[in-house]
Amino acid sequence: MTQSHYQIAHDLLLEPTGLDDNDLNQIIHRLNGAVKSSDVDFADLYFQHAKHESWSLDEGKVKTGSFNIDHGVGLRAISGEKTAFAYSEDLNKSAILAAAEVASAIGRQGQSITQGMPWKRDKVTALYGELDPINAMGDQEKVAILHKADQAAREHDSRVKEVMASLSAVYEAVLIVRSDGRQIADVRPLIRLNVSVIVEENGKRERGSTGGGGRLGLDYFDDALITNYAHEAVRQALVSLEAIDSPAGTMEVVLGAGWPGILLHEAVGHGLEGDFNRKGTSAFAGRIGEKVASELCTVVDDGTLADRRGSLSVDDEGNKTENTVLIENGILKGYMQDEHNAQLMNMPLTGNGRRESFAHLPMPRMTNTYMHAGKHDSEEIIRSVKKGLYAVNFGGGQVDITSGKFVFSSSEAYLIEDGKVTQPVKGATLIGNGPEAMQTISMVGSDLELDSGVGVCGKDGQSVPVGVGQPTLKMDALTVGGVQL
């Protein structure tokens, strides 16, 4: 497996322009220039080949499709807290060497500590297959997936007026070449299917959306799963048709299992990324060992789950991903780190160095972030609420990591009255302060679920695929942004 990954990356990235180990050595040396002797100095090359194909359907037809292919190499040199970065879409040696001149901008001079050759090729245990999902399935079959979703949604309910479905598949091969002499290759498939419907009744229109995917082949979307997505989108839209105005104010809130784990991504995840904590700009900075959540909460970031959207066999710096405990029984245990921040903070690497592409700098990012299961039955949690909100589906979220304020917007929610789920209410944004809101978690369900594989996380203008998950949980006080006082 490992050898084949290296071979795939080599054939796609090095072979076409004839780059060999000697050339890589020369480029790394040029980039490392002459490095000041300091233990944080580091340089790396990130070669990436990426293919992306997408198809979309509306009005019952697959109207558009697009295909993108790119390759390039990102070059980075680090000296202390300084980073120089350039990239080249041209993989000829001379172009890459020219891009390496960027290192002079951070004034790298002195003794070289570059190891370079002989290169060591890391053994990587793959968490997903190496199949190219774009080539592995014929275009007609891909188009058929979208038609199946369209048909399943329309047949499910006559109130369905429009179905929009999209299918995307990505195939990436990366080769990471590091100044410490390591070379690491990874081959990464990623697929996603989204189904969105518009329903109409008595002149009122609403929308429902679902989807899923992972690091898999497109045959993952079998008829049963496609039908399931389509029916779920219709169900959500129909629920919304019945929704009344959402209550406004601070109240007990029960969050459903799975995708509502976006709570953890926003309320604690971003605030525990190493860069913000090294710089002291996060509301969680300097709080390791402190209680930042109720003792019922154990939160991890786990990049090691097979086939999942947020998983990586190795991160974008070539380090193995891990199952990192962030919060254990309410106590803050650690941060998510990349190479640069771990070294500056003298903390362990966690395999969270990620980047959108070769044209972007890596930084600490989440993989799959979720909360461990607790002991309560989800029914019991709802029964415990006299008057509150039960939110089971969400759109996006956002956090200000400095003040700790986070929001996430519900797309399907219900009133809880006297321990019973009653009427659906319109989507409302929930807002809180991360460290405070996590303290109010008073019940955690035994029903841990991970999301279906649609998450995209944005940070500093870079998007990466992520996963979230959680069991049903209850927060004693969270502000619900409805219109009904």
Next chain:
Amino acid sequence: MSLDLMSAAEIAMEHAKSLGMDQSEVALHHGTGVAVTARQQELETVEKHNDAQLVISVYKDQCTGSASSADLSEHGIRASVEAAISIARQTGQDECFGLADEDLMAKNKFDLDLYHPWDMDVDQMVELALECEANALEFDPRISNSEGASLNTYSGTAVYANSHGFSSEQKASQHSISCSVIGESDAGMQRDYWYDSDRNPTKLQSAKVIGKTAADRTVRRLDARKIASRECPVLFDAIMAKSLIGHLIGAIKGGVIYKKASFMLDKVGEQVLPEFVSVSENPHKLGAAGSAWHDGEGVATPQQRSIIGSGVLEGYVLGSFTARKLGLQSTANSGGVRNLLVSNTGHSYDELLAQMGTGLLVTELIGSGINSVTGDYSRGAAGFWVENGEMQYPVEEITIAGNLLDMYQKIVAIGNDADTRGNTECGSILLDNMTIAGS
């Protein structure tokens, strides 16, 4: 890699034609840039950008496919064309597909003053970033930390060509200075930022002003409180007000209208804003962020187009595909609206505060709680509590909610304090009532 973009476009279209395509269009760009960030008075990052891309769309028998790549070699271009064709073989027919009508192609090219490269080396950029951040750090003792100050410069060339024989080449630049700092009080940390962005670097606010403004905006947020839930008037400051206009434009784009997925469906000819509000786009404005003499399909843009006149929606925002879907004419909006201008009611910012009397001034919105089908709106907000026209204290961890259709009708005044950065020029907007959720 060849960087003669026009030749690349010709190669692509010729290849598409030789493979039997009815029509094709190509958009290419190549640009270079430098970004530097200084933090805590040290250089932190230097990034050099060099991007090129080709996007080709082909049309055959009312089917379409598109492909893109950074590979502008002859081999790479041909491969992209073939990828687009292979997609077009599988897509469904729609008689609305195809290039924009030939008689709509722009004929008069003119200089819109979009290209002003910033002649500066990395050391000079670092120096300006350091100066910018220093002004923020020195502004107030409560400024305790920094996310740094950044300079970005970009200049490049964009080419668009289609098989009607239309082609255009446009050089453009964009530069920015930004600064983000953190303040601290016993109640905790707050962060805010300021930036300026312009095609012409000599028109940018000074590094000093940007640093001081970032710090001022940060300090004024310290010791923010949560307020109790209530209904009250809300004033969106000029920066936040743009988002309300953005939601409106998003809801009248052809794509959501023909799919009947918009809260503005069938509103053309109706009063959607108060009578005193007009919204126009001004694609030929010199040196502006959104300026262009043709749209993304080569269609001539107008000098000015009224989108909302005296509060009445006059038309949708259409490219050729969505126009044909709706049986209408393209409004030269492939690629979006250009340089929106929202009228004002002549009030200054202070006059708006006075008119509001007691209510919420919103200076930040977070989250994306908008249902584009129904217009239901619920977003996280931060700002200031105002009494008798005077700012009392900063407010945070609250939401504001309503329905956009209703919110637009509740606009009572628009300030003359427009923020001129970016593609939308709009002053602060006062709404007479919204629901606030807090403690």
